[in-house]
Amino acid sequence: xxxxxxxxxxxxxxxxxxxxxxxxxxxxxxxxxxxxxxxxxxxxxxxxxxxxxxxxxxxxxxxxxxxxxxxxxxxxxxxxxxxxxxxxxxxxxxxxxxxxxxxxxxxxxxxxxxxxxxxxxxxxxxxxxxxxxxxxxxxxxxxxxxxxxxxxxxxxxxxxxxxxxxxxxxxxxxxxxxxxxxxxxxxxxxxxxxxxxxxxxxxxxxxxxxxxxxxxxxxxxxxxxxxxxxxxxxxxxxxxxxxxxxxxxxxxxxxxxxxxxxxxxxxxxxxxxxxxxxxxxxxxxxxxxxxxxxxxxxxxxxxxxxxxxxxxxxxxxxxxxxxxxxxxxxxxxxxxxxxxxxxxxxxxxxxxxxxxxxxxxxxxxxxxxxxxxxxxxxxxxxxxxxxxxxxxxxxxxxxxxxxxxxxxxxxxxxxxxxxxxxxxxxxxxxxxxxxxxxxxxxxxxxxxxxxxxxxxxxxxxxx
Amino acid sequence: xxxxxxxxxxxxxxxxxxxxxxxxxxxxxxxxxxxxxxxxxxxxxxxxxxxxxxxxxxxxxxxxxxxxxxxxxxxxxxxxxxxxxxxxxxxxxxxxxxxxxxxxxxxxxxxxxxxxxxxxxxxxxxxxxxxxxxxxxxxxxxxxxxxxxxxxxxxxxxxxxxxxxxxxxxxxxxxxxxxxxxxxxxxxxxxxxxxxxxxxxxxxxxxxxxxxxxxxxxxxxxxxxxxxxxxxxxxxxxxxxxxxxxxxxxxxxxxxxxxxxxxxxxxxxxxxxxxxxxxxxxxxxxxxxxxxxxxxxxxxxxxxxxxxxxxxxxxxxxxxxxxxxxxxxxxxxxxxxxxxxxxxxxxxxxxxxxxxxxxxxxxxxxxxxxxxxxxxxxxxxxxxxxxxxxxxxxxxxxxxxxxxxxxxxxxxxxxxxxxxxxxxxxx
Numbered sequence: 032x033x034x035x036x037x038x039x040x041x042x043x044x045x046x047x048x049x050x051x052x053x054x055x056x057x058x059x060x061x062x063x064x065x066x067x068x069x070x071x072x073x074x075x076x077x078x079x080x081x082x083x084x085x086x087x088x089x090x091x092x093x094x095x096x097x098x099x100x101x102x103x104x105x106x107x108x109x110x111x112x113x114x115x116x117x118x119x120x121x122x123x124x125x126x127x128x129x130x131x132x133x134x135x136x137x138x139x140x141x142x143x144x145x146x147x148x149x150x151x152x153x154x155x156x157x158x159x160x161x162x163x164x165x166x167x168x169x170x171x172x173x174x175x176x177x178x179x180x181x182x183x184x185x186x187x188x189x190x191x192x193x194x195x196x197x198x199x200x201x202x203x204x205x206x207x208x209x210x211x212x213x214x215x216x217x218x219x220x221x222x223x224x225x226x227x228x229x230x231x232x233x234x235x236x237x238x239x240x241x242x243x244x245x246x247x248x249x250x251x252x253x254x255x256x257x258x259x260x261x262x263x264x265x266x267x268x269x270x271x272x273x274x275x276x277x278x279x280x281x282x283x284x285x286x287x288x289x290x291x292x293x294x295x296x297x298x299x300x301x302x303x304x305x306x307x308x309x310x311x312x313x314x315x316x317x318x319x320x321x322x323x324x325x326x327x328x329x330x331x332x333x334x335x336x337x338x339x340x341x342x343x344x345x346x347x348x349x350x351x352x353x354x355x356x357x358x359x360x361x362x363x364x365x366x367x368x369x370x371x372x373x374x375x376x377x378x379x380x381x382x383x384x385x386x387x388x389x390x391x392x393x394x395x396x397x398x399x400x401x402x403x404x405x406x407x408x409x410x411x412x413x414x415x416x417x418x419x420x421x422x423x424x425x426x427x428x429x430x431x432x433x434x435x436x437x438x439x440x441x442x443x444x445x446x447x448x449x450x451x452x453x454x455x456x457x458x459x460x461x462x463x464x465x466x467x468x469x470x471x472x473x474x475x476x477x478x479x480x481x482x483x484x485x486x487x488x489x490x491x492x493x494x
Numbered sequence: 495x496x497x498x499x500x501x502x503x504x505x506x507x508x509x510x511x512x513x514x515x516x517x518x519x520x521x522x523x524x525x526x527x528x529x530x531x532x533x534x535x536x537x538x539x540x541x542x543x544x545x546x547x548x549x550x551x552x553x554x555x556x557x558x559x560x561x562x563x564x565x566x567x568x569x570x571x572x573x574x575x576x577x578x579x580x581x582x583x584x585x586x587x588x589x590x591x592x593x594x595x596x597x598x599x600x601x602x603x604x605x606x607x608x609x610x611x612x613x614x615x616x617x618x619x620x621x622x623x624x625x626x627x628x629x630x631x632x633x634x635x636x637x638x639x640x641x642x643x644x645x646x647x648x649x650x651x652x653x654x655x656x657x658x659x660x661x662x663x664x665x666x667x668x669x670x671x672x673x674x675x676x677x678x679x680x681x682x683x684x685x686x687x688x689x690x691x692x693x694x695x696x697x698x699x700x701x702x703x704x705x706x707x708x709x710x711x712x713x714x715x716x717x718x719x720x721x722x723x724x725x726x727x728x729x730x731x732x733x734x735x736x737x738x739x740x741x742x743x744x745x746x747x748x749x750x751x752x753x754x755x756x757x758x759x760x761x762x763x764x765x766x767x768x769x770x771x772x773x774x775x776x777x778x779x780x781x782x783x784x785x786x787x788x789x790x791x792x793x794x795x796x797x798x799x800x801x802x803x804x805x806x807x808x809x810x811x812x813x814x815x816x817x818x819x820x821x822x823x824x825x826x827x828x829x830x831x832x833x834x835x836x837x838x839x840x841x842x843x844x845x846x847x848x849x850x851x852x853x854x855x856x857x858x859x860x861x862x863x864x865x866x867x868x869x870x871x872x873x874x875x876x877x878x879x880x881x882x883x884x885x886x887x888x889x890x891x892x893x894x895x896x897x898x899x900x901x902x903x904x905x906x907x908x909x910x911x912x913x914x915x916x917x918x919x920x921x
Contacts, residue, residue, distance in 0.1 A: 097769070191817040198727035201720045205744040205791070208784045212755060215762030286523030294520060307527050312903060313534070314845025316874040317896050320881045324889065325537055355530045362527070386509050388516040409750075416752025418848035419874075423881060443754050443848070450761065450852045468758040472751065479750040 044082040047173045051077030068187035076186035080176035085169035104150045219465030226459045235261015238429035240460040264429040268439035273414040275350025284361030292369040311359040319423030322352035346439035349425040357410045368402030373493045401489035408482035412475040418443040542893025549642040550634035552676040555587040558629040567624040584613040609636040609695045639694040639887035689860045694887025701862045705870030712779020713843045721790030729798040730820045749788035756785045757852030773854040773869035786839035793835020797828040830917035837910040847874040873899045
C-alpha cells in the first residue's frame with residue numbers, strides 16, 4: 032500500500048508543478064504585471080505544498096497505526112481485565128497469525144475469531160482512510176497554493192528557504208546518529224550497571240554471561256551476577272590481538288611507506304600503491320574466512336612441528352591476519368606524512384654527506400614523527416574495533432591469557448556472541464553487550480581524539 | 495696516516511652496507527604486503543572456482559512405467575504432475591543404473607549418490623517438457639555433495655572408511671559410473687539462483703545476492719541525497735558558528751566509530767524503539783546508510799571545495815541568488831566527485847558484516863526475498879554463515895561467494911575510477 036500511495040503523491044507533485052507553472056504564466060499574460068519570481072518557482076512552490084505535508088501525514092499515520100490497531104483489536108480482552116501486558120502482546124501476535132491463515136494454537140475461541148474479524152475490518156478501514164486523508168489533504172493544499180499565487184508572492188524565496196532548511200536537516204543526521212548511538216548504549220548500560228556494579232565489570236576476572244542466561248531472570252542471585260561479568264579477560268584479549276596486529280603492521284607499513292616515498296620510482300609507486308590499498312578494501316569477513324581456514328591451521332601445524340601446543344583458534348592467527356589488513360592504513364598515512372616533509376631538509380642532510388638511510392632515520396622520521404604516531408593510533412583503534420576476523424578466527428571463550436598461541440576473545444567477539452540470533456531483552460546478559468559497546472565506543476573515540484591532538488600539537492611548521 | 499684512511503674507508507663501507515641493508519628491508523616489507531594480496535586472492539580463487547560447476551549423473555528414466563502413454567503428459571496441468579506420486583518410481587529409475595544389486599542397504603547407498611531432491615528434479619523435467627516426453631528420457635540429476643567433492647578431487651579418498659562421509663561401496667558405484675561415462679559437469683546455475691539450504695549441493699547465493707541488492711538500494715536511496723545535501727549545507731551555506739563546528743566534529747567522529755557500534759544502534763533504536771521488522775534489508779540498509787554517510791559527506795565536501803571560486807562569483811555577478819549559483823553551477827561541477835564518493839561508500843556498505851549480524855540478518859533464509867521487507871541474508875553474511883558449517887561442500891561455496899563479492903567490489907571501484915577520469919574537470 033505504501034508504495035502505491037507514495038507513487039500517487041509523487042504523481043500529484045509532478046502535476047501540481049505544471050499547474051503552478053501554468054497559473055504563473057497565465058497571471059503574467061493576463062495582468063501585464065510582472066511576478067516576483069520566475070514561473071517555474073511557482074511550480075516548485077505548489078509541488079512542495081502537494082508533497083511535503085502529505086508525506087508527513089503519511090509518516091504520522093504509519094507510526095501510530097499499529098498502536099491504535101492493537102488497542103482496538105484487543106479491546107474485548109482488555110475489558111476482561113485478566114490479561115497482563117505480555118500476554119496481550121502474545122495474543123495479538125496470535126490473532127495476526129490467524130488472520131494470515133497460520134494456525135499455531137488450537138484454542139480458537141469465539142473471542143479470537145471476533146478479534147480476527149475486527150483486525151481485518153480495522154486494517155481495511157485504516158487503509159482506506161489513509162488514502163482518503165493523505166490524497167485529500169494533498170489535493171486541498173494544491174488548490175490552496177495555486178490560488179495563493181499572485182504578484183505579491185515571492186515563491187523563489189519560499190522555495191529557497193525550504194531547500195536551506197532541508198539541507199540543514201540533512202546535516203543534522205550526523206548529530207542525530209551520534210545522539211542515537213550514545214543514547215542507546217547509555218540507556219542499556221545504565222540498566223546493566225544497576226544490576227552489576229561497575230567495578231565488577233571493569234575489574235572482574237571472570238567472564239561467563241552464559242551462566243546467567245540459563246537461569247530464570249527472576250530469581251537471579253546477585254553473587255552470580257557479580258562473578259559473571261568481569262570484562263578484564265576481554266580487555267586483555269583485545270589488547271593481545273591488537274598488539275600482535277600492530278607487531279605485524281607497524282614495521283611492514285612503515286618500511287613500505289618509506290620505500291614508497293623515498294626509494295621507489297614513480298612507475299613502481301603507481302603500481303604498488305593501489306595494489307597495497309586493495310588490502311584496505313577487502314571486506315573483513317573475507318579476512319576472517321582466510322584466517323580461520325588457511326592461516327590458523329598453518330599456525331597450528333608450524334607450532335606443532337616446533338613442539339608447541341597451539342589451539343586451533345589462536346590469537347596469533349587472528350592478530351596476524353588483522354595486521355595484514357591494517358598495513359595500508361599505516362603505509363598510506365605515513366607515506367603522506369613523510370612526503371610532506373620539506374625537500375630542503377632532505378637536501379640539507381645529503382649536503383652534509385649523509386646516506387639515504389641516515390637521512391631517513393635521523394632527519395625525516397623525527398620530522399614526520401607526530402603524523403606517524405597519529406597513523407599508529409588510528410590503526411590501533413581500527414584493530415580494537417575490528418569484528419569479523421576475531422569472531423571467525425579467535426576464540427569464543429573468555430580466558431585470561433597472555434599466550435598468543437592460546438585462544439583469546441575480544442570485546443567485539445563477545446558483543447556478537449551475545450547478540451547474534453534471538454535475544455532476551457531485559458536480561459543483564461543482553462545489556463552487558465551494550466556496556467561492552469560503550470567501552471569500545473569510548474576507547475576508539477579517545478584514541479582518535481589523541482591521534483588528532485598529537486598530529487595537531489607536535490607537527491612542526493616549516494613555512 | 496694510512497691507519498686513519500683505512501678507518502675512514504671501513505666506516506664508509508659500514509655506512510654504505512647498512513644503507514643497502516635498509517633498502518632491502520624496505521623492499522622486503524613492500525613485497526611482503528604485495529605477496530599477501532596475491533596469496534589472499536590465489537587462495538580464494540583456487541578453492542572457489544570449482545563451485546561454479548557441479549557434478550551431474552546421467553540417468554535414463556523410463557516414463558512408460560509411470561503412465562501407459564507418454565503423450566498423456568501433455569494434457570496434464572502442472573498441478574496434476576505435482577500430485578503424481580513419483581518417489582518410488584524415481585528410485586526405481588536410479589536402481590536401473592545397477593540392475594544386479596539386491597540388498598536394501600546397497601540400494602540405499604546408491605540413492606545417496608544423488609541429492610535428496612532427485613524426485614523433484616525428475617518432476618521439474620517432466621513439467622517443462624511435458625509435451626514431448628519419450629518412453630525413456632535421459633535426465634541429468636544433481637549428485638550429492640560428497641560425490642561432487644570426490645569428483646572435483648577436493649575430498650581425500652584414501653582415508654579410512656569410517657572417517658569418510660562417502661562409503662567404499664559408494665565409491666565403487668561412482669567409479670563404475672565414471673567408467674561408463676555417465677558422470678559429467680555442468681555450469682552451476684542453481685548456485686546463482688537459489689536461496690540457502692542445509693544441503694551444500696542445493697545451496698545457492700541467489701537469496702543473499704538479492705538481499706544485498708535490496709540493502710544497497712536502501713543505502714543509495716537514503717544516503718545519497720542526505721549525504722549530498724548535508725555536504726552542500728556545510729560547505730556552501732553553513733555560518734561559522736558552534737552548531738556547524740559541532741556537526742563537523744560529529745561527522746569526523748562517526749567516520750572512526752567501529753562498525754559494530756552501528757549494529758548496536760540499529761538494535762537498540764531502530765528495532766526496539768521504532769519497531770521496524772528484524773532481519774530485513776530495510777533495517778540493514780538504514781544502519782549501513784548511517785555508517786556510509788560520513789564517507790559520502792567528506793568526499794562531496796572535498797569535491798565542492800575543489801570548484802574554483804570564479805564559478806560561484808561568475809554566477810553571482812550575473813545576478814543569480816546564492817542558491818541558484820550553488821545548485822546550477824557549483825553542484826553540477828562537483829557531481830563526479832560526489833558520485834565517486836558515493837560509490838566508494840556503497841562498496842564499503844556492501845562488504846560490511848558486523849552490524850548486520852546484530853540486527854538479525856543472519857537468519858537461515860531458503861526463499862529468495864521479494865521485497866526489502868522480507869527476511870534475508872546478504873553476501874558477506876552468507877560468507878560468515880557458510881564458513882561456520884562443517885560440510886566440505888560449503889568451503890568452495892564460501893570461496894565462490896567471496897569471489898562474487900570481490901567481483902562486485904572491483905566493478906564498483908572501477909566505476910568510481912572511470913567516473914572520476916571521464917567527468918572530472920581540471921582547473
